[in-house]
Amino acid sequence: MAPLAVVLIFIMGVFAIAILRIEAHIRDQDSDERTAAVAKLFAQKLDKDTNLMIATMRAMMTNRAIEQAFRKRDREALSRQGSFLFASLHDNHRITHLYFTGPDLINLYRFHIPDEFGDEIKRVTTLQAKERQDAAYGLELGAMGTLTLRLVMPWLRDGRVIGYLEIGEEVEHLISEIRESLSVDMLVLVDKRMVSQQQWQRGQALMQREGNWDRFATHVALAQTIDALPAALDDPTLQALLAGRTAEIDDRGRALHLAVVPLEDVAKRHIGDVVVMRDITGLATSFRWSIVGVTAIGLLAAIGVLGVFYLALDRVESDYRRQHDLEHKLLRFNEEYSRILQLEKLSALGTMVGGIAHQLNNPLVGVVNLAQLAEREADNPARTRELLAEIRGAGEDCRTFVKRMLAFSKVSCFESKPTPMAALIDDTVLLFRQTENRHLPVEVKLPDEEVVLTVDPILIRHALFNLLVNAAQATTNDGAVVITLERADDPARGVPGWTLAVSDHGRGMSPEVLDKIFVPFYTTRSDGTGLGLPVVQHVALLHDGQVSASSEPERGTRIAIWLPEVPADLPRTPSSVA
Ligand SMILES: Nc1ncnc2c1ncn2[C@@H]1O[C@H](COP(=O)(O)OP(=O)(O)O)[C@@H](O)[C@H]1O
Ligand SMILES: [Mg+2]
Incomplete structure (x- = not known):
């Protein structure tokens, strides 16, 4: 019984582990798909927002009043004409940057920081737009550690470039939209080699944020969809993720599945990574329940099988015991029988000896009595002869009996x-x-x-x-x-x-x-x-x-x-x- 139970438990264990593996595999696959979806959606959103920006810019370029102000380098008129437009873009489309820059790349007006102007814009997007004489766009890492989607378009009038329009939005806007669509949290990390600590801290102060430069050894967080980073997301975990692995961590009672999507800027440089965090608490719970269910069913089945075996064994055992008892009894009967047989033989022997004694005794008694008589009658020869004849008769009887006995025994x-x-x-x-x-x-x-x-x-x-x-x-x-x-x-x-x-x-x-x-x-x-x-x-x-x-x-x-x-x-x- 015990070896059977061990084998059953072993089979159940293997079964449970197999189910665990399969479910874990399905879950990982699902999470991988989600991560891939994040990357895809991110790219799609970039395209979509870029298209929107292009449309917005085209609309702006057809505005005669704005064009007049820009051409005349009239900052005040530009501010007047464009402020309302920028406010509406900011409120409705979360556009955070709007630049009017001259054909020499010297900035004329920044709607988001009107006081800063007159500097030369040397960002990749601007240089690309100038070089290609066409729209250039992509993610760009700002000096102060901001990640912005920028679009720069040359402003052509009668085949001549009269300047450049630049529009941009913070990446936070993008990741929060993706969060809505895919129900995953994201953490945008940038390689520390890409930003200086000082500038980054300045940026944090400007945006009234309290980022922690030392949170990770190699990377720093630029944007995130959660308020507080999970404590379990430490350097070793991050390094594992960056090496292409996935991880599962516990965050205040929630189970999180982590994976990363690489992040490239407009110049195709790998500037950092987006950590995709998926809450799998519900999945893990249902997974745990399904394990409990499978184990319970397995246990019940095992108990059933063991029960059936136990009953069968019990029957076999009782049959065996009954047979054993019977054999034992038979043995005893045999012993008793041979004892009885022995007794019978002895009693037969007794009867036989008694019979022989009886058969011989009668004539012998006669012989003794007759001999005594003969002694007394010794003087009477006739009588003595008579008695002797009787003695001989009795003796012959004995001999006949003995002969018969011999004949029988042979x-x-x-x-x-x-x-x-x-x-x-x-x-x-x-x-x-x-x-x-x-x-x-x-x-x-x-x-x-x-x-x-x-x-x-x-x-x-x-x-x-x-x-x-x-x-x-x-x-x-x-x-x-x-x-x-x-x-x-x-x-x-x-x-x-x-x-x-x-x-x-x-x-x-x-x-x-x-x-x-x-x-x-x-x-x-x-x-x-x-x-x-x-x-x-x-x-x-x-x-x-x-x-x-x-x-x-x-x-x-x-x-x-x-x-x-x-x-x-x-x-x-x-x-x-x-
Ligand atoms: N045909 C019979 N009918 C009745 N009793 C018989 C018969 N044959 C044998 N017996 C009994 O069996 C006993 C043993 O028989 P047996 O061995 O021939 O010895 P015996 O004839 O010398 O007595 C007899 O004494 C008798 O009591
Ligand atoms: Mg007879």
Whole structure:
């Protein structure tokens, strides 16, 4: 169970990690796309605003009054004519710069700082516009660390340049618009090598800002859409971002995904980078929940699988235990059975010894008594001879008994040969009739076919004779004794064979007697030897057969010898009955 649980937990872990990776990948991809969208939108906005500026300038250039004032270098008239226009551009389009500059690039009027004029404008946009005699535009980094989108257009009148118009807007305006569209925060950073600290601080003071020059080692913030920079956005993180990697940081409970977009000025110089910050708190939360959900489902599935396995194992285990118990019981039964068998053998031995003692005791008692009598009657030779004759008679009885016993224990030779059973039965009945004087009817029931069995005819005849004698002894009425021969398979082994049975209608036996009839020397008759049926059983066993008996008191008895159709391969050696 434990290894299974470990494997399941391992699989679940791998599964959860795979899902985590996939979701993280999807999220990163999404953030990358957003970052790319920022870059694209930034470029688009620059174009759009530039177009707007161009339109605005064209409109201004067609204004006769402004043109007159500009041509006459009349600053006052220019201020009068253009102030309203600049105010409206400032308010509606966030235009922050408007310059009127002469063809010699000497500034005539700055609408955003009217007091500064007479200086030569040498910015890239202006120089480009002069060189190309066409509109020039792009981002430009001011000396004081301002990033401005500038458009400079030569003012042509009758194919002659009468001066230059310049218009500009702060980059803050652009990034806040992008923020509206894409819901990402941005931080515009510029390389410190591009601005001097002093100028930058002057700019900050002018714009009433409190920028921190030392916030980053290599870059300084020019514009941002958030009030306070995340504390976790430190130098190492920034360097990683600048190296092209993305980062994920925590900002006061919000999860932020960071990436950078490079920033180029109008001269195509890499002046800095825009850090794009995307709030992924919601995504992270739903991601976390989906992990929790997947883990929970996985856990439930694992518990289910483990449960099923547990039940199955439990069943297997209980089956095994039951089987084990059964085997154990069987073993005990076997032990008990062999003990009982041993006891039975001992009790049979007791019966046998008792029988022998009884058989020998009677004549021996006679011998002793007669010998005592003979001692006393020694003077009377006739009487003594008589007594001696009786002693010899008793001794001969003993010898006969011992002989019979020896005959039983040997059942001398065993010679089997194909024997026609009908003839064997007839012979035996004939012999039986000669010894029996009551003329008890004997009926023989044979099968139609001729039955020839490989048996020892002498032994089988002897056994059948014993059965007939027993049947006759038990029959006090004139009920017939019936001999049957019929086909019968050994039910236990399925071996084909024949049953030779003797039935009578005599007095029968009680179950107690029936239990002991095969024990040697067991007899209920005063003149019995108790060896008849043991001999029958011995003969049957010698033929690889068996004997069975059934009986009912006052109804009769049936004793059957079963013999196999084909005898066992090996000829049996004569053996003795224990
Ligand atoms: N056909 C029978 N009917 C009733 N009892 C029988 C029959 N055959 C045997 N018996 C019982 O079995 C006992 C043992 O028989 P057996 O071994 O032939 O010895 P014995 O005939 O010397 O007594 C008999 O004493 C008798 O009680
Ligand atoms: Mg007998």
